Amino acid sequence: MTKDSVVRGGGSPMSGMGRRIGWIASRMRRARRGVGIGRAAAAAGLVVAGTVALGTCGPSASDGDLEEGGISPRVMADALHTVIEADRTIYARHVVNRLQDEEGVIAASEHWLDDKALPLPAQVFRMGAELAAEKSDDFYYALISKWPINIQNEPRTPMEAEGLDSLAADPSRPFYGNETLAGTTYFTAVYPDVAVAEACVTCHNAHRDSPRDDFRVGEVMGAVVVRIPLR
Amino acid sequence: MTRGGRFSRLWLILSLAACVYLGARIGGDDKTLFIPGAMTDGHHQIEMACASCHTPFGGVAQASCLVCHEAELAEALDAHGNRKFLNPRNAVQLERLDVRRCIVCHTEHRPAITGEMGVTLPLDYCSVCHENVARVRPSHEGMSFVSCASAGCHNFHDNRALYEDFLLAHAREPSGDPPMPGADPHPATFPGRFPPRRTPIAVEPGDRRSLTAADADAPAASARGELVERWAGSAHARAGINCGDCHGAPWTDDPPEELCGTCHVEEPRGFRAGKHGMRLAAGFGPMTPALARLPMKSEASSFALGCGSCHDVHDVDLRPAAAAACLSCHADEHSESYPASPHGRSWESELAGLGTPGSGVSCASCHMPRLQEGDAILVQHNQNANLRPNEKMIREVCLTCHSLGLTIDALADPESIRRNFPGPPALHVESLEMARARRR
Numbered sequence: 318m319t320k321d322s323v324v325r326g327g328g329s330p331m332s333g334m335g336r337r338i339g340w341i342a343s344r345m346r347r348a349r350r351g352v353g354i355g356r357a358a359a360a361a362g363l364v365v366a367g368t369v370a371l372g373t374c375g376p377s378a379s380d381g382d383l384e385e386g387g388i389s390p391r392v393m394a395d396a397l398h399t400v401i402e403a404d405r406t407i408y409a410r411h412v413v414n415r416l417q418d419e420e421g422v423i424a425a426s427e428h429w430l431d432d433k434a435l436p437l438p439a440q441v442f443r444m445g446a447e448l449a450a451e452k453s454d455d456f457y458y459a460l461i462s463k464w465p466i467n468i469q470n471e472p473r474t475p476m477e478a479e480g481l482d483s484l485a486a487d488p489s490r491p492f493y494g495n496e497t498l499a500g501t502t503y504f505t506a507v508y509p510d511v512a513v514a515e516a517c518v519t520c521h522n523a524h525r526d527s528p529r530d531d532f533r534v535g536e537v538m539g540a541v542v543v544r545i546p547l548r
Numbered sequence: 549m550t551r552g553g554r555f556s557r558l559w560l561i562l563s564l565a566a567c568v569y570l571g572a573r574i575g576g577d578d579k580t581l582f583i584p585g586a587m588t589d590g591h592h593q594i595e596m597a598c599a600s601c602h603t604p605f606g607g608v609a610q611a612s613c614l615v616c617h618e619a620e621l622a623e624a625l626d627a628h629g630n631r632k633f634l635n636p637r638n639a640v641q642l643e644r645l646d647v648r649r650c651i652v653c654h655t656e657h658r659p660a661i662t663g664e665m666g667v668t669l670p671l672d673y674c675s676v677c678h679e680n681v682a683r684v685r686p687s688h689e690g691m692s693f694v695s696c697a698s699a700g701c702h703n704f705h706d707n708r709a710l711y712e713d714f715l716l717a718h719a720r721e722p723s724g725d726p727p728m729p730g731a732d733p734h735p736a737t738f739p740g741r742f743p744p745r746r747t748p749i750a751v752e753p754g755d756r757r758s759l760t761a762a763d764a765d766a767p768a769a770s771a772r773g774e775l776v777e778r779w780a781g782s783a784h785a786r787a788g789i790n791c792g793d794c795h796g797a798p799w800t801d802d803p804p805e806e807l808c809g810t811c812h813v814e815e816p817r818g819f820r821a822g823k824h825g826m827r828l829a830a831g832f833g834p835m836t837p838a839l840a841r842l843p844m845k846s847e848a849s850s851f852a853l854g855c856g857s858c859h860d861v862h863d864v865d866l867r868p869a870a871a872a873a874c875l876s877c878h879a880d881e882h883s884e885s886y887p888a889s890p891h892g893r894s895w896e897s898e899l900a901g902l903g904t905p906g907s908g909v910s911c912a913s914c915h916m917p918r919l920q921e922g923d924a925i926l927v928q929h930n931q932n933a934n935l936r937p938n939e940k941m942i943r944e945v946c947l948t949c950h951s952l953g954l955t956i957d958a959l960a961d962p963e964s965i966r967r968n969f970p971g972p973p974a975l976h977v978e979s980l981e982m983a984r985a986r987r988r
Binding site: 427428448457468474498499501503525 | 566631632634636637638640642643677680683684708711713714716776987
């Protein structure tokens with residue numbers, strides 16, 4: 318099929334998306350109207366719930382400071398990251414690096430189901446993050462990089478970009494801040510993600526979708542972003 | 549009474565009458581009055597089952613979609629599954645297109661804007677999140693986003709046979725394509741590639757032994773010789789299933805369909821998940837060709853679909869259920885072109901004993917494929933499971949005999965599909981070339 322032949326129905330080319338996105342947004346509004354009375358009832362419920370919440374909540378913890386009787390979002394984010402980083406390090410070093418690179422027992426593969434292989438460390442991270450997000454909306458975590466293999470993992474929010482810049486300047490200090498996404502304010506913490514084993518750098522340096530081929534063990538390859546919604 | 553008072557009373561009476569009428573209609577079986585627009589081909593059979601999708605005063609819940617579709621999405625390793633978008637970093641994209649909810653892309657009752665796969669968005673919806681794809685895939689520069697999913701390259705949910713490394717892995721395989729028309733479609737030397745089924749049956753072993761016609765326990769009035777003879781040669785008799793095991797005590801000449809599921813657990817489950825059995829699953833009467841939107845044979849219009857409509861339960865030969873049964877109802881061009889097609893002739897050849905067993909391609913070979921499940925080889929009885937998008941057939945069906953390149957081209961060629969693959973596809977998808985070029 319040629320480039321010309323795939324143009325069917327006169328759709329928009331790869332640039333100038335605004336008009337089309339506007340159309341899709343309009344379709345989404347129509348889809349929402351489709352729920353009719355139910356949506357109105359839900360909206361009314363949200364107003365009531367929001368009013369109750371405003372009336373009962375204490376002072377905002379948006380600065381990450383300790384609330385009376387609780388732990389601060391920063392402490393919670395740091396604790397979550399400690400566990401995430403520990404598990405990630407163990408899997409990379411003692412499962413993937415050992416079994417694939419040192420002992421040659423089994424490979425790790427992006428297509429681990431088809432290839433009957435180990436999932437890649439980044440996939441284990443993402444699968445865990447997705448499963449956690451299904452079980453809880455109290456926190457979220459993600460893996461990002463300036464040089465990701467999948468461009469969907471490039472920084473998406475100004476705070477993610479700022480966090481990566483901060484870590485590039487000083488990897489020893491995590492970056493903290495607040496950001497509002499879709500009407501919810503999050504305490505956002507950005508931690509360095511370091512190449513802890515040879516397997517990390519050999520895979521990223523050789524992958525055809527990696528923007529870099531010169532990573533070294535011990536280098537910061539990206540960041541772990543932990544978000545805590547502030548309610 | 550004043551004129552205003554009379555009007556108020558009339559208004560009240562008419563309102564009450566309307567409430568009573570509408571209440572009766574919504575509580576009755578015929579809810580046509582409340583259907584705002586024709587439903588998609590996927591749901592039209594159950595359009596009167598409003599509560600299957602709609603929650604009273606709650607709209608259409610995502611959970612309603614998942615009741616029927618969650619398992620198939622999981623099976624497809626859904627490339628855009630809900631859980632991928634729960635992280636708030638997706639907020640900006642979700643404000644443009646909230647892919648977490650099925651009905652955003654698949655809105656029902658909107659026939660004027662409903663396209664392939666029941667999609668009600670413009671075909672270039674991929675652009676919302678992948679507008680920069682050409683930055684990492686220069687080969688895609690200048691391509692229209694309407695072609696992402698419509699040209700045989702990508703699928704929103706199921707990319708198991710389309711991802712780059714799969715293309716490369718199978719592009720390396722030598723072509724196993726059977727000869728094209730003009731030659732004998734499947735010469736006697738062509739190997740059988742479709743495995744015999746190996747289905748677990750939920751029957752207590754007990755002291756059952758293989759039975760003969762002399763063992764038949766049917767009452768004399770019902771024990772017609774021809775039926776008994778056929779049963780005696782069937783798998784049922786070999787498994788020790790006597791007449792009374794199905795016809796019951798007291799005896800009935802017409803045992804209920806549900807009885808088959810007592811022993812055959814997987815098959816009815818698949819049947820009820822597809823278009824042949826979804827009405828039964830939704831609590832309606834059985835599907836009939838008269839209710840179908842596809843062209844059907846008029847003489848079959850009142851035929852009620854169940855296990856026995858394709859399988860003769862007394863018979864030893866299951867092969868009529870693989871093609872002849874289908875063609876007794878279906879009258880679309882794809883179906884009617886089948887007997888003369890290379891696939892149809894290969895099946896005819898096997899039925900005639902000329903082809904190697906397992907070499908013929910019946911309707912069921914593609915639409916009700918035999919799938920390995922552990923040690924078992926099950927026949928998928930949901931004939932819609934791999935039908936849309938048709939790339940679902942690549943792994944479990946087409947690659948059994950054909951090369952990946954030919955398969956992708958054929959499945960992207962609507963004219964070839966309509967005529968039941970009479971010869972080489974006229975269309976070529978460049979996926980394999982693109983994948984190879986990137987590997988270099």
